[in-house]
Amino acid sequence: MKTRFSSAWEPTAKKEGSFTKMVTARPNMPIGRSNIPRGMDLLNRQGLNKGTAFTEVERTEFRLHGLLPPQVETLDEQLVRAYEAYRRKDDDVERHIYLRALQDTNEVLFYRLLLDHIEEMTPIVYTPTVALACEQFSHIYRRPRGLFISYPRRDSVAQLLRNRPNQDVDVIVVTDGERILGIGDQGAGGLGIPIGKLSLYTLIGGIRPERTLPILLDVGTNNAARLNDPEYLGWRHERITGQVYFDFVDQFVQAVKQELPGTCLQWEDFATPHARPILTRYRDELLTFNDDIQGTAAVALGAILGAVKVTGKGLKEQRIVVFGAGSAGIGVADGLRGAMKGEGLSEEEAHSRFWVVDKDGLLHSGRKDLTAEQGVYAQPESRVSGWPRTSNGRIGLTDVIGKIDATVLIGLSTVRGAFSEPIVREMARKVDRPIIFPLSNPTSRSEANAEDLIRWTDGRALVASGSPLAPVSYNGRNIPIAQCNNVYIFPAIGLGVIASGARRVTEAMMLAAARALAGHSPALKDSSASLLPPLNELRRVAAEIAFAVGVEAQKGGVAPKADEGELRQRVIETQWAPAYATLA
Ligand code: NAI
Numbered sequence: 001m002k003t004r005f006s007s008a009w010e011p012t013a014k015k016e017g018s019f020t021k022m023v024t025a026r027p028n029m030p031i032g033r034s035n036i037p038r039g040m041d042l043l044n045r046q047g048l049n050k051g052t053a054f055t056e057v058e059r060t061e062f063r064l065h066g067l068l069p070p071q072v073e074t075l076d077e078q079l080v081r082a083y084e085a086y087r088r089k090d091d092d093v094e095r096h097i098y099l100r101a102l103q104d105t106n107e108v109l110f111y112r113l114l115l116d117h118i119e120e121m122t123p124i125v126y127t128p129t130v131a132l133a134c135e136q137f138s139h140i141y142r143r144p145r146g147l148f149i150s151y152p153r154r155d156s157v158a159q160l161l162r163n164r165p166n167q168d169v170d171v172i173v174v175t176d177g178e179r180i181l182g183i184g185d186q187g188a189g190g191l192g193i194p195i196g197k198l199s200l201y202t203l204i205g206g207i208r209p210e211r212t213l214p215i216l217l218d219v220g221t222n223n224a225a226r227l228n229d230p231e232y233l234g235w236r237h238e239r240i241t242g243q244v245y246f247d248f249v250d251q252f253v254q255a256v257k258q259e260l261p262g263t264c265l266q267w268e269d270f271a272t273p274h275a276r277p278i279l280t281r282y283r284d285e286l287l288t289f290n291d292d293i294q295g296t297a298a299v300a301l302g303a304i305l306g307a308v309k310v311t312g313k314g315l316k317e318q319r320i321v322v323f324g325a326g327s328a329g330i331g332v333a334d335g336l337r338g339a340m341k342g343e344g345l346s347e348e349e350a351h352s353r354f355w356v357v358d359k360d361g362l363l364h365s366g367r368k369d370l371t372a373e374q375g376v377y378a379q380p381e382s383r384v385s386g387w388p389r390t391s392n393g394r395i396g397l398t399d400v401i402g403k404i405d406a407t408v409l410i411g412l413s414t415v416r417g418a419f420s421e422p423i424v425r426e427m428a429r430k431v432d433r434p435i436i437f438p439l440s441n442p443t444s445r446s447e448a449n450a451e452d453l454i455r456w457t458d459g460r461a462l463v464a465s466g467s468p469l470a471p472v473s474y475n476g477r478n479i480p481i482a483q484c485n486n487v488y489i490f491p492a493i494g495l496g497v498i499a500s501g502a503r504r505v506t507e508a509m510m511l512a513a514a515r516a517l518a519g520h521s522p523a524l525k526d527s528s529a530s531l532l533p534p535l536n537e538l539r540r541v542a543a544e545i546a547f548a549v550g551v552e553a554q555k556g557g558v559a560p561k562a563d564e565g566e567l568r569q570r571v572i573e574t575q576w577a578p579a580y581a582t583l584a
Helices: 018-022 039-043 056-061 075-087 092-105 107-116 118-125 129-135 151-162 187-205 242-259 272-282 291-311 327-342 347-352 397-403 421-430 450-456 490-500 507-519 535-555 564-574
Strands: 147-150 171-175 212-218 264-267 288-290 320-323 354-358 408-411 435-438 462-465 472-474 477-479
Touching: 075 092, 075 107, 092 107, 092 118, 092 129, 107 118, 107 187, 118 129, 118 187, 118 535, 129 187, 147 151, 151 242, 171 187, 187 212, 187 490, 187 535, 212 242, 242 272, 264 272, 264 291, 264 490, 272 288, 272 291, 272 327, 288 291, 291 327, 291 408, 291 435, 291 462, 291 490, 291 507, 320 327, 320 397, 327 347, 327 354, 327 507, 347 354, 354 397, 397 421, 421 450, 435 450, 450 462, 450 472, 490 507, 490 535, 490 564, 507 535, 535 564
Parallel strands: 147 212, 171 212, 171 264, 264 288, 320 354, 320 408, 408 435, 435 462
Antiparallel strands: 472 477
16 A cells, blocks of 8 residues: 655754753754765765755765766655566565665665555565565675674674764664574574664654664574575574573673663564573663563553453453463563553452463463463462363363453464364353454464454454454455554654653553553544554554653653653654755
8 A cells, every 4th residue: 555755754953952962963964964975975875875866956066967867856756666666576585685775775765665655565674575585695695784793703892883884873673593583593694684673663663774773693503504505694603502692692782881872772583591581681771672572562462452442341350361371472461461550450460360371271370380480370279270171180271261251362372273163152152342362473373363253253353463464354344453563562662762862661661652552543443443553654653652652761760851742842853754855
């Protein structure tokens, strides 16, 4: 779908004021006029290059005559040609390569093209196509973008950071390439993820492109295909592990604190055994968050809060079944529990609302195999003593749904078809609007397909999925299915922390983001609409979420005080929009 943006895009003048001075200055032009390079040097600067849109005056001033065809074009005219070239590509990887090349040539044109075709191109620059781009990274590599911080250079991490292409950085996305989307260890190829993700920080959050920095911590790879590939561009070595690994991560964090204090550091696609300890260790030490853990929880929470509002009940009245107790399942449960406590429930009351089931059945206090994070959700054994159990003593999902009046059922188990017809019908028999989220990815691992859920519940279920799904037509209605995609949250968090000058990302800020997202659920106005807003509204929604995040940061004492008007203004001014600056 094509979306047009116009005057709202023009960069606004930076406002001076006490609050403004406290946060980093962010000029409209990335470079002072006297420092603008001439000739080919200017055409090679993706942040300044306008290609055929350089005016006659600019061509004269910057010695571009002869280097460009004589016709001067507008950005809109360039967009037509760029889209034509994009459409000429045969497959998604080729489209990805084309867009990446455009990004490296002319950033304004790249982001404008993306914004005009946001529904069509987001899956090309990011998931799912970026997974293929990571797999083939060494084969499709063209030009440098971001930083490789590799273990063999561990003695000069700070120096590597000083080699960054731009001095001022607002957001870093860093990965070690070990758990890339659903395709596991990609080693150095994992850099494709921070690059893609930061494109969305800019596209949706409006973070200035030259103030983003993708980083790959190259700690080796255990992927035999990569190691044996003669074209592999990363450090050809098995992964470093244990204390050596954590020490290297710490060297990196200390160097970031020294070289780029105040920059938001987002951890991405680290394997679970590394992701949590890293987050726990650094979350109170610098401005940092892990999107896989916290962003996932916030978007799911946002969609659930929206669904709960549609049912007309409060969150604290819900009885929630989470199927799958891995990092995603526990993360989402943690977010919901925090929100329940925010609505006034005690720790014990909030805890009693959760029924978490993993491959060995319901989590309860009689089980000795639970991790500390899972143990939080163990129901007292006395509460389930008379419940039916399988021959090996497990209490399965069917038993839980049969015994309680579950109002929310969330799947993060990777078990295809686990939300069977009897389970869903039993749930729908007891509640008017069952909230059912089969969130496992990819679609082949989803706990249910949306069409079945709608049919088995006579169109009453409020559904969101992990992967994008087509709307379901039922009884003459077209029911859109929301996709719980983290893109609803992380660009807005970035915008919120930059605009507010926040020093930390707190759980309360993530919760505020989820609440703000829920407040923009289209289903609040029309109960058969999607639970989450369409992509082409995300820039606007991101600004609202960013504002809520900033307000919460101030409340929590991790951002300088500003009145609401000032903060709102700051969010608007921080949100960069792709329009050419007049250089001469
Ligand atoms: P994980 O491997 O950490 O956890 C999987 C959990 O499922 C484990 O607790 C396991 O015991 C449970 N499980 C496996 N087989 C089961 C069975 N037969 N019955 C009951 N439980 C079973 O995986 P992680 O990272 O938690 O991801 C789970 C799924 O969630 C993946 O498909 C992932 O793609 C999806 N996901 C979706 C997101 C979204 O929609 N935004 C975000 C993050 C993850």
